[in-house]
Structures are given as C-alpha cells and as structure tokens.
Amino acid sequence: MEVKEESQAEVDEKHQIVKINHNVSPKGTLRTEDIKCENSFSEDERPADHKRTHSEEKPYTCQQCGKSFTFQSNLIQHKKTHSGEKPQACLHCDKSFPDRSQLKEHMKTHTGEKPYTCHLCGKSFGTKPYLKAHMRIHTGEKPHVCHPCGKSFITAAALKKHTITHTGEKPYTCQQCGKSFGRKVNLKAHMMIHTGEKRHVCHQCGKSFTTAGNLKVHARIHTGEKPYTCHLCRKSFSIESNFKVHARIHTGEKPFVCQECGKNFKSASELMIHMRSHTGEKPYTCHQCGKSFSAESYLKIHARIHTGEKPFTCHVCEKFFISQSNLIIHMKVHKAEELHMCLQCGKCFSMKRHLKKHMITHSEKKPHACSKCEKSFVDKRELETHMRRHTGEKPYICLQCEKSYISEKTLKTHMKVHTEGKPFTCQHCGKSFTVKGTLNTHMRIHTR
Structure with missing residues (x-):
C-alpha cells in the first residue's frame, strides 16, 4: 500500500500557516x-x-x-x-x-509611561495585561470563579485575594508586633507604621501617607470626587470599600460571621468591633476622663461631651445632638405613630427600651444597688454617676473655668452660668440661680 507523503506546503496549510515573501530583509530572509x-x-x-x-x-x-x-x-x-x-x-x-x-x-x-490605552474610556496602562484585565470591566467578563461560593472575578489576583476570606489564611506576619496579613503588600504597608515612613505626600495640605493608594483616596477630600455610585439609591462614595459595605444594605448580605455567637455583619471592621464585646477589649481611651471604648468612632462621639460639640441638628425643632444615631432617635418624637406610650401615666418614648426602663418607676423596682450606702437606682448609669460621690471622681470639666462635675447633666447646668447667667431670681431677697429647682429649694427659707 502506497503511503502518501505530505508536502511542506500541505503541512503549512493544515496548520493555517503559509509562507510568503513578507518585507524581505537585505539578507533575503524568508518569513512565515x-x-x-x-x-x-x-x-x-x-x-x-x-x-x-x-x-x-x-x-x-x-x-x-x-x-x-x-x-x-x-x-x-x-x-x-x-x-x-x-x-x-x-x-x-x-x-x-x-x-x-x-x-x-x-x-x-x-x-x-502608559502606552496601552482603552479605546472605550481612554484610560491608559503601563502593561498589556493590565489593559486586558481592565477591558473586562466593559465586557462584564469574570473568568476566574471561586469554587466554594461561586463568586467570579476579573483577574486571578483578585480571586486569590478573595479565597483568603474562606480559608482565613494570613501567611505574612510582622516580626515586630506579630500581626498577620493575607497579602504581602498589606504587610509591607503595615511595616511603615513601625518605621514611621510616609513617602507619599499630599501637595495640597502636606499630609503624608504610607501608600500611594491611601494618598489617592485622601486627595478626593480636596477634589470632592466620589467615583463609586450606588445604582439603587444614587449615593456616592470616595472609597470603594465603603461603597461595597453600603451595597449590602440593599442586598441584606452579611458575610462576616462571629464564631462566638453566630451574629452576622456587613463588614470585617464591624465584626472586629463586635468581637470586643466577647473579649472585653476597649483599646480607645478618653484622655480627659479615662473612659474606654471598643471602637474609635465611639470615642470620637464621647469626646463631644467634653468639647460640647453637637454637629447634628434636627430640622424640625433645631435641637442639636452629638451623634447621628441620637438625632435619628430624636426624630421619632416628631412622628407620633412611632412613639411608645406608657399606659399608666401617658408619657411617650421614642424607643421601646426607654419605655421599658420607665415602667420600673411605676413598679418601684430599683435593681441597681450601691455597695457603699445601699441606695438603689432604676438605671445602671444612675448608679455609676452616684458612685462618683463616693470616689470623688469628677470627669466632666468646664472648658471655660475648669470646674469639674460628676455628671454631664450637672456640667450642662453649670454651663448656663457662662451662656445665660442666672435667670431664676428670688422675689423676696433678689438672689439668682441657674436652675429653677435650686430656686424652689431656696424659697423654703422664706416660707419657714
């Protein structure tokens, strides 16, 4: 049987490769x-x-x-x-x-140098693979799939970063403080905390940062740029991570689970703060009164008690509050349908737990007893304030005259001396007082 021998031309044609004289060089090089x-x-x-x-x-x-x-x-x-x-x-x-x-x-x-440009949006890149990965944003292509949860990603690097959320693996450890990280770049940025190195400087305000990414995010404070917009409520964000956390409000997704109690959270930072409720850790301390908090945001709100700052205003009655959560609670006062009413005295409360606490006043139950004088209180905070009478602690300081008080309420009363003077005057002797209660007590001198 005769075996047909394939010619080179047939082999080339089979593989869709043809030989042509293409831009023949001076040496007469044949190209394919x-x-x-x-x-x-x-x-x-x-x-x-x-x-x-x-x-x-x-x-x-x-x-x-x-x-x-x-x-x-x-x-x-x-x-x-x-x-x-x-x-x-x-x-x-x-x-x-x-x-x-x-x-x-x-x-x-x-x-x-960024020689590779996207023909759709004009963004340029230093390497061809970066451009290729960027193009998937326009096409919606996400070829890299996480097998445990089915989530897809544009690049293999993004998938690798994501898989750490399943494994909890943090192979990169700081030799100075023992803190571990899932990515080497995060460890490198962390090391600058120990060295104090901040190479990236904002030219507008002079503030320095450990990474170029942090500087880029900071620069948006000056430009007002908020490139991440929620397509459901049109709210915009300057930081991508904040946008992702916000998006979970709409989806209801809470992927971060507490291993102690099973509670779910929208972000890793929320879980971290919650974990301190189990460990009792309170790393943020007020330098004025020594009170400690589990989160920096809680300390920031608390500090306003000492400064008197109340940046949140009710648009209905123009009352001021130290935190947005307090304002939200207050707003319920203006919505009668949301009030919780005491059936015994008719008093209304914006929150159910406040009504529950109020009901104790009718039962005469005072579960919080002082170990020093056996006096009892309805509320735990009232007991804490009372204990300062025994310890002599006065954490609330007037910034104008440096006088100290055991509670925020007594400090507020004192502040009227500086802002309003003494508006309550005795009609018998002309003596003036900052609060009406003190005037009423004084009046007993004249009625004896």
Whole structure:
C-alpha cells in the first residue's frame, strides 16, 4: 500500500500557516505568516511554538508546583520564583525581578509611561495585561470563579485575594508586633507604621501617607470626587470599600460571621468591633476622663461631651445632638405613630427600651444597688454617676473655668452660668440661680 507523503506546503496549510515573501530583509530572509493573527516569523523563530497560543496546549510543566506553560522560556523564568533568584535590579528603587521583561514593565512606574490605552474610556496602562484585565470591566467578563461560593472575578489576583476570606489564611506576619496579613503588600504597608515612613505626600495640605493608594483616596477630600455610585439609591462614595459595605444594605448580605455567637455583619471592621464585646477589649481611651471604648468612632462621639460639640441638628425643632444615631432617635418624637406610650401615666418614648426602663418607676423596682450606702437606682448609669460621690471622681470639666462635675447633666447646668447667667431670681431677697429647682429649694427659707 502506497503511503502518501505530505508536502511542506500541505503541512503549512493544515496548520493555517503559509509562507510568503513578507518585507524581505537585505539578507533575503524568508518569513512565515500566521493567518489567524497575522503575526509573522523568521525561520529560526519556530512558528510551531507560536501555534500553541491559539490552542490550550501547555507542554512545559514545573516539577515543583505542577504549573504548566506554553513556552519553555516561560517555564525557565517561572522556576526562579521557587529559587528566589531575582538578578534584574531596578536602578531607581530597591526592587529586583526574575527576568528583564518584568524589569522593563516595572520601569514604567518610574517614567510614568502608559502606552496601552482603552479605546472605550481612554484610560491608559503601563502593561498589556493590565489593559486586558481592565477591558473586562466593559465586557462584564469574570473568568476566574471561586469554587466554594461561586463568586467570579476579573483577574486571578483578585480571586486569590478573595479565597483568603474562606480559608482565613494570613501567611505574612510582622516580626515586630506579630500581626498577620493575607497579602504581602498589606504587610509591607503595615511595616511603615513601625518605621514611621510616609513617602507619599499630599501637595495640597502636606499630609503624608504610607501608600500611594491611601494618598489617592485622601486627595478626593480636596477634589470632592466620589467615583463609586450606588445604582439603587444614587449615593456616592470616595472609597470603594465603603461603597461595597453600603451595597449590602440593599442586598441584606452579611458575610462576616462571629464564631462566638453566630451574629452576622456587613463588614470585617464591624465584626472586629463586635468581637470586643466577647473579649472585653476597649483599646480607645478618653484622655480627659479615662473612659474606654471598643471602637474609635465611639470615642470620637464621647469626646463631644467634653468639647460640647453637637454637629447634628434636627430640622424640625433645631435641637442639636452629638451623634447621628441620637438625632435619628430624636426624630421619632416628631412622628407620633412611632412613639411608645406608657399606659399608666401617658408619657411617650421614642424607643421601646426607654419605655421599658420607665415602667420600673411605676413598679418601684430599683435593681441597681450601691455597695457603699445601699441606695438603689432604676438605671445602671444612675448608679455609676452616684458612685462618683463616693470616689470623688469628677470627669466632666468646664472648658471655660475648669470646674469639674460628676455628671454631664450637672456640667450642662453649670454651663448656663457662662451662656445665660442666672435667670431664676428670688422675689423676696433678689438672689439668682441657674436652675429653677435650686430656686424652689431656696424659697423654703422664706416660707419657714
């Protein structure tokens, strides 16, 4: 039986590769052109290797980790990640790279060169892979899928970062304080806290930051830029993480679970603050009265008690409040349908728990007893204030005359001396008082 021998032309045609005289060099080099992508090669550039870019063939496998590559040169460069070899050093910074091509791409961060531009939105990038990843934002393509939860991502790096939320793995540990991180870049940024290094400076206000990303976010304070907009309520945010947390208000998603009590939270920071309710940790301390808090935001609100700052105003009655939550609670006073009424005395409360506490006054039950004088109180806070009479502690200080008081209420009463004088005057002797209750007590002198 006669076996038909394929000619080179037939082999080339079979693989959709044809030989043509294309831009013949002075040496008369014959080039090969790939019909699929119109790339051309000289005879020593092995078009057969190029053909693998159109297939999924990856014949070169790393014996250490099992990763496969289309080209042998890529495998050689990959092996350097295991050996730690980085012979290509940047002359501008202390970074090193396994091969010259990576160094070449890195150099663009110093020159600012961004030769790859998106034809849809005009955004430019330093490398072709970054442009390729960016294009998926426009196409909606998310080829990298998380198998445990089914969530998809634009890049393999984003998927790798996400998988840590399932495993809880934090392989990068700070040698100085023991804090661990899921990503090396986060550890590197953290290390600057110990060194005090803040290389990234805002040219408008002079404030310094440990990372370029933090500076970029900060700059939006000056520009007013809020690039992250919720398509459901049109609320905008300057920080992407804040936008993501906000989006969970609409979806109801609470992916962060407390291992102690099973409670769910919208963000990792909310979970971290909650965990302190189990551990009892209160790392944020008021330098004026020594009171400690589990979250920095709680301390910030508390500090307004000492400064007298009340930045939140009711648009109905123009009453001021130290926090937005207090204002929200107050607003219920103006909505009669939301009030909780005491059936015994008709008094109304904006919150059910306040009504519940009030009901104790009718039952004469006072569960909070003082260990020093056996006096009892309806509310735990009243007991705490009372205990200061025994300890002599006076944490509430008048910033105008430095006089101290055991409670916020007595400080507020005192402040009227500076703002309103003494509006309550005795008709018998002309003596004046800051509060009506003190005047009433004084009146008994004249009625004896």
